[in-house]
Amino acid sequence: MEQILPTSLIIFGLLLLSAFFSGSETALTATSRARMRSMEDQGSSAAGAVNKLISDRERLIGAILLGNNLVNILASALATSMFISLFPDGPGEVYATIVMTVLVLVFAEVTPKTAAIARPEAIAMLVARPMRIVVTLFAPVTAVVQWIVRSSLRTFGLDVSRQADVLSVSDEIKGALDLHHEEGQIDKEARDIIRGALELDDIRVEEIMLHRKQIEMLDISLPVDEIISAMMNSNHTRIPLWKDDSDNIVGVLHAKDLLRALWSAKMDTSRIDIASLAMEPYFVPETTTLQEQLDAFKLTQQHFALIVDEYGALMGLVTLEDILEEIVGEIEDEYDEPLQGVRPQSDGSINVDGSVTIRDLNRAMDWRLPDEEAVTIAGLVIHEGQCIPDVGQIFSFHGFRFEVLKRRRNQITALKVTPLEQ
Structure with missing residues (x-):
């Protein structure tokens, strides 16, 4: 009987340790890595400790589970021994099971995990330093456990050591954006801009191009006066020129170049050579991604590209503005019309x-x-x-x-x- 109080105190201490491990597990796995990185960059040593811990999640979780199981099993064993001594003629094991289940569930699992979910960053920084000591102490044991687990899974054809993240960083950000938008923390415009920037590598130019049926083109063999009149009446500053066949694009005429030539010729259209004014057409394959095309536009200082298929046939055109609109939405000038149709x-x-x-x-x-x-x-x-x-x-x-x-x-x-x- 005289051992009941010391045993109870030991069980109480073990339950506190169990709560510590449970809360630490939830806080360290739920904390935002991006926020921790930002806080570390701002000089927070506690955030730096968190980042070091979560950099090897497998070892961290292994140490936490090892510690949690040790204290829970030890607490249950001591409780069973204590209740058997209290009820030598009764079902002491049953009483111990009921009491320990309630204590572990309420005070060592649900309560600390609920608190950790509510404030994951704050609790993660609070437990980071003592948890680093635990991880270091348990490192040899967790290494053996990891080897056993990986070997066991490998027999079933699952090699976790080579397993890449199922969800890419880009997908994680998109999911977070959608979640925060649904919760009202990010408006639709901001979400669309960030998603648009992230999706440039996933979209091909053929998906946003202006189809060839809608392209305004001119026959270079037309009289100069007709070409000038068509350029002046167009809402576009650049118009492709074709020869003999509409698929045979021989140049791109820029309205500014035409105006310069007219000014130099003192408005005498007979002195204008359309072929010499036209820029060399810039062709890109239909499989080019928007990110690749944006980089190419910046490199070549072009704003206008003609899209061709694998046989070289004209499919459409894409402009720098089209790509930027995939990020920021429609950019309407005085000649543009809102989304039609x-x-x-x-x-x-x-x-x-x-x-x-x-x-x-x-x-x-x-x-x-x-x-x-x-x-x-x-x-x-x-x-x-x-x-x-x-x-x-x-x-x-x-x-x-x-x-x-x-x-x-x-x-x-x-x-x-x-x-x-x-």
Whole structure:
């Protein structure tokens, strides 16, 4: 009986250690590495200690679990011994199990982990230094445990030593942005700008290019007066010039070069040589990513590129402004028009032209339609439907209902898109 008080105090101390290990595990795994790095750069030694600990998460978790299991098992063994001595004729083991389960669950698991989740950074910096001592002391044992675990998993074909992160840093940031946007901490514009910058490596120029059907081009063999008139009436400063065939682009005429030439010729159009004014066309393959093209624009000091496929056929064009708009949204000048072809209806649906790109529609409506297999909304319907649908046909996929409103030959020109949740 005289050993009950000392044993109780030892069990109480072991439960405190268990709470320390549980809270440390939650705080150190939930803390933001980016915030810790920022605080370390600002001179916080505690944040530096946290960063050193979480740099090897496997060893850290191994030491925490080892310590936690040691103190919990020891506390349970002492409690069982104490209750057996208190109830020699009764089920002391049962009493010990019930009491220790409640104590460990409430005070050594739920309470410290709840506190750690509420303030992960503060608690992580608080426990970092003592936890470094624990990790160092348990290092030999955890090394053996790691070897046993890896060897066991390897027999089942899982080599964790070679396993890369399933989620890239870019995906982690995107997920955090979406989460904070849903919680109201980041507005849509800021989220779209950051996501746009992160996605430049994932988007190819063919996904944002102006299709060749929409390109304003001029035949270089036209009379000079007609070319000048067309340039003056155009909303664009650069116009491709073709010869013999519209796929045969021989140059790009800049309005500023034309005006300089007219001024030098004292407005005498007969002295203007269009071919000598045209810049050499700049061609890029359709598989070029936006990040690659942005770097190329900066390197070559170009703002305008023509997109060709693997056979050299003209597909479209992309400008520096098009790439920047993928980051900051639409940049409208006095000649630009807002996004065309998207018409919200009173019933919550959207009437949309088939040529509208999925990315533009997602950005305008804050939707998440996939754009991996198709560029335009009409292309998405054709891909999912595995056919060229007739007017009036309705499809439902990706949480939306798509009704074909108009069709010209084999081209879907208008759709009605309705979110199914409405």
